[in-house]
Amino acid sequence: MRRATGRDGNPLRRPLDRSRARLGWVLLLLAVLAVALPTAVAAALYRSDRHAADEQAAHRHRITATTLTGAPAGGAWVPSTGEWPVLARWQYPAGQVRTAAVPVEAGTARGAPVTVWVDDSGDPAAPPRSTADITTGAVLAGLAVLTCTGLVCGTVRTVGRRRIEIRTAAAWEREWEQVEPRWSGRSRSS
Structure with a gap:
């Protein structure tokens, strides 16, 4: 050494x-x-x-909401994410009706079921990190x-x-x- x-x-x-x-x-x-x-x-x-x-995953919940408006089918201008914000309604926690803008795919019709991530209070939230x-x-x-x-x-x-x-x-x-x-x-x- x-x-x-x-x-x-x-x-x-x-x-x-x-x-x-x-x-x-x-x-x-x-x-x-x-x-x-x-x-x-x-x-x-x-x-x-x-x-x-x-x-985060322990406090995020995947639920089904119903769209109150439809999303345009596309056209000249499409957001970079390919999703449009539309109004949707859901019930979470049990019995509490919520309405908010959620991103949906282009062409989603009014009254369509969509998947939404919400927090413990029922407010829209980002999905947990993968x-x-x-x-x-x-x-x-x-x-x-x-x-x-x-x-x-x-x-x-x-x-x-x-x-x-x-x-x-x-x-x-x-x-x-x-x-x-x-x-x-x-x-x-x-």
């Missing part, structure tokens, strides 16, 4: 070699984090959203964290290697200034 980290006392190992070894260990640690962190974030988000959806939506959100969050950790790893590697290379070039230059006069036969003063 001491050799791998550059702390083995080898007299031939230069300080820059030790820096390269330390950078390698930092990059290995960041790579482990780049895998573990997104997985942990995705799992935590999935559990949290699944719990929230289960709580497992597919929750999973997609968790996977996208994990991928976002993976991308960020990948960028951090790449930046650390690039900056670290660049700094080491600059120091290496400077060290070679200093050593060459000492060796070149002896090698070429020229003196420093010429």
Whole structure:
């Protein structure tokens, strides 16, 4: 382990070699984090959203309502969802009549039965989140964290290697200034 980290006392190992070894260990640690962190974030988000959806599903109810108006069959202008808001009537909780605008498919006739999601008080509500939506959100969050950790790893590697290379070039230059006069036969003063 001491050799791998550059702390083995080898007299031939230069300080820059030790820096390269330390950078390698930092990059290995960041790579482990780049895998573990997104997985942990995705799992935590999935559990949290699944719990929230289960709580929400306990207070959302799917009932049948009757439309009081019809929806246009389509034409030149159709909402992006493909659904039109129309008035509908339902009874929920038991015996309490409610009327509100609910989205229905284009072409739904007046008096047609439609499915409506309501909360405990009978007011219209969005349906509970599906497992597919929750999973997609968790996977996208994990991928976002993976991308960020990948960028951090790449930046650390690039900056670290660049700094080491600059120091290496400077060290070679200093050593060459000492060796070149002896090698070429020229003196420093010429």
